[in-house]
Amino acid sequence: MTAPASNPLISDRDVDFQLYEVLDTESLCKLPAFADHSRETFTLFLDSTRRFARDVLFPTYRLMDAEPPVFRDGRVHVHPLMRKLYPQLVELGLLSATRPAEVGGQQLPLTVYSLASAYLMAANLSAYGFVGLTTGAAHLIEAFGNAWLKDTFMSRMYRGEWTGTMALTEPQAGSSLADVRTRATLAADGTYLITGSKIFISGGDQDFTENVVHLTLARIEGSPPGTRGLSLFAVPARRPEGGRLVDNDVRVAGAIHKIGWKGIPSLALNYGEGGDCRGWILGEPGRGLSQMFQMMNEARIMVGLNGVATASVAYQEALAYAQNRPQGRPSWEKDATRPQHPIIEHADVRRMLLRQKAIVEGGLSLLAAASWQSDVAAHGKTEEERKRAGLLLDLLVPLAKTFPAEKGFEANTLAVQVHGGYGYSTEYLPEAWLRDQKLNSIHEGTTGIQGLDLLGRKAMAAGGAALQAFSEEVEATVERARRAGVDPAWGDALSKAMQQVTELTMDLGAAGMAGEVERMLRHSAHYMELFSVLAVAWRWLAQAAAAQEGIARGGGDRGFYEGKLAAAQYWLHTELPRVSTLVSLCRSGEDSYTRMRPEWF
Structure with a gap:
């Protein structure tokens, strides 16, 4: 059997089609926020991302899936490859690509960034996960933090020196954020003493940067019950003190052994076991959940893109396999001595491939449309234009998160099926992508x-x-x-x-x-x-x-x-x-x- 060609991850022709024929992405350059861009700058960013995803990131996927992070001596040790990969991801300009120039960003439209980042997710979603989480956390500090927080935390996160997380979930509360118990007590120096526990914190510890900043929901003493009493805090694993970083009493309580996304750790964290965990409040008390929704909406789009990307890479693998795997003959062919046909010539295989194509490319188009509305909602020329786009974005986000996760899983099962018996073996990659995909229906809010x-x-x-x-x-x-x-x-x-x-x-x-x-x-x-x-x-x-x-x-x-x-x-x-x-x-x-x-x- 001829070996399948190298996996393209996502179709370049389809991405260009979505950007420039289905949508008129070049017209975004007429908005003042994107006036410095053109199709040429978009192409440069897309091309550099595609090359890195295919040539550097994709070859690391199987290795990181096979060797998950290890919790040892109170620290999480991720795959050694991340020490090389993360600086290269930073060098691509991913962390602040959509952010304004004053914070070191390229001010790219989210529409372009979303489709570019999908290549990275398809190549190695766990490695990209550190980037996506850090960007979202830094953006929260950019939006709601004071000048000191921006200079001390945000700037280091956008430069790739520190990573970030979103720390919402607690063991007893799950998705019910009204039941968050983590406490914040105002200290004499204006910081808050944080005590409590969080669970399922993706990227909550690692050993390739010197610090991790947790954007944490907690309840200030005396605040009302329910979500109205929640505030948002930046809680670093190591806090700045006297010109150096010192331990901030954030402890890893354990690691979750997951079905997929194995390259990025999912952790239980304890704050303030020694009574000395410090957090810095972002914005006003009691506004934590509404502030966190900024990151949650971005994260939901990211999960949707992960769903499309994970379905796409498996579809591309199944397509190549079907084109190269000879098996059987048409039903009307009675001569068993005739050469076998590639399985793509069987109608039922084409049925499975067409359903995958419909899910993958339909999902990608939905994510592109949601990202377009996000760009207009933030940067449209008139208030009316921005308001309308904001309404459409809010409507599309739950769809853009859920459809790729649910139907993407179906597409991944079809990719396994196209491979037949080989699909159920670990020697072939579709089973790994199937495992990865299942998490997307849980991440950032269940279906x-x-x-x-x-x-x-x-x-x-x-x-x-x-x-x-x-x-x-x-x-x-x-x-x-x-x-x-x-x-x-x-x-x-x-x-x-x-x-x-x-x-x-x-x-x-x-x-x-x-x-x-x-x-x-x-x-x-x-x-x-x-x-x-x-x-x-x-x-x-x-x-x-x-x-x-x-x-x-x-x-x-x-x-x-x-x-x-x-x-x-x-x-x-x-x-x-x-x-x-x-x-x-x-x-x-x-x-x-x-x-x-x-x-x-």
Whole structure:
């Protein structure tokens, strides 16, 4: 059997298509924030990231998956390769790429950075995880910290000298942040003494930089119960004192042995066992959760990108395997002496590959659209433009996090299946990516939590203004597809589904307003699923329009565009019809699992 070609991780042609044909990313350069950029600067950043991901980062993945970090003598020792990799990741400019020049950033649009960073996630998501977490933590200090915190903590984090984490979860609270118990007591010097425990802290300790800064939710003594009493603190593992770093009484209590993401440690931390853990408050007391949501939204987009990237690298591996693995012959071929055919010639293998393609490229398009709205929400020319983009971003974030995680896992199982018996062996990589992918449905809020957020908050936001803005985006795409010559039945089907979802949302919202909150939220997981199918159908119709426009222009990309049209047809014909069934389920009030009593199981 011929060995598969080197894995490209993500299709360069598809990334360029998403940026410049589906979206008009160059038009972002008309915004003052991005005026120093052009397609040329975007290409330079993309190319350097692609090369590093393929040539340097990807070869380290299997090694780091096989040798997870070790907790020894009170410290975490990560794979020795991270000592070489992290400075190189820093040198690429990743830590502050989207941040303004005054903090050392390149002020790149998130739209460009997101698709570039997906290559790194596909290559070695654990190694990139240290970068993503540090960027998010430093951005919180940039947004809410005072001048001393920015100079002392943020600047070192953006320079890659220190790393950062997000420390929310506690053993007794899990996702229920209202039950956070970590305490903060004001000290005479203006710092706070921090006591408590955190768990599942990714990157919570390592041995390749001199310090880790934990952005920590804690409750100031005397604060009210619930989330209103939470404040945000920067708690370094080693604090600056007298011109040097000293131990800050942050202890690793243990390491979590995970199914995937094995290269980055997940830890339990104890603060203040010796009574001398110091934290510095960011912003106002009691504003911690709203401040943390800035990082959480960024992190949710990052998890969505991880989902797409992990599905993509496995899809590319499965595609190469199917093109090179000879097995069997067509059903009509009776001569057993004839050469076997590559398995990609079998219709069922093409079915599995096309579903992976539809999930991967539909998910990538959804993440690109969410990132675009983030850029406009932060830097749009008018307040009205920024407000509308902000509503769309808030609506898209739970979808952009959840769809790639849930459907990405399905895509990864198909990649294993395409490999047949080899897929279930550790000699081939798809099983490792399958393990990695499963964590994405838990990271940064489970699918159930995202569904409650989507239906209970985001779809109803501003009296339905977010849903109205989304509907306008869908109709604009339908009109673009019609003008491009896409089968009008596709756009009609999308418009019909959009109308069904709008009416369902209004009905459920009315039930909630009438006090029937349980009935409103009973099928929030199904609502998430139907909205995800709808949103990805929207992105596939946009891709179909861009593909038809490309065909009309002529050139040598006909095969690429035909592949896009086939994948769009697949999603719009096989997935979009499911919206009607799910809408009926959500409206029916079917109550089997809510009626089910614990003692009946």
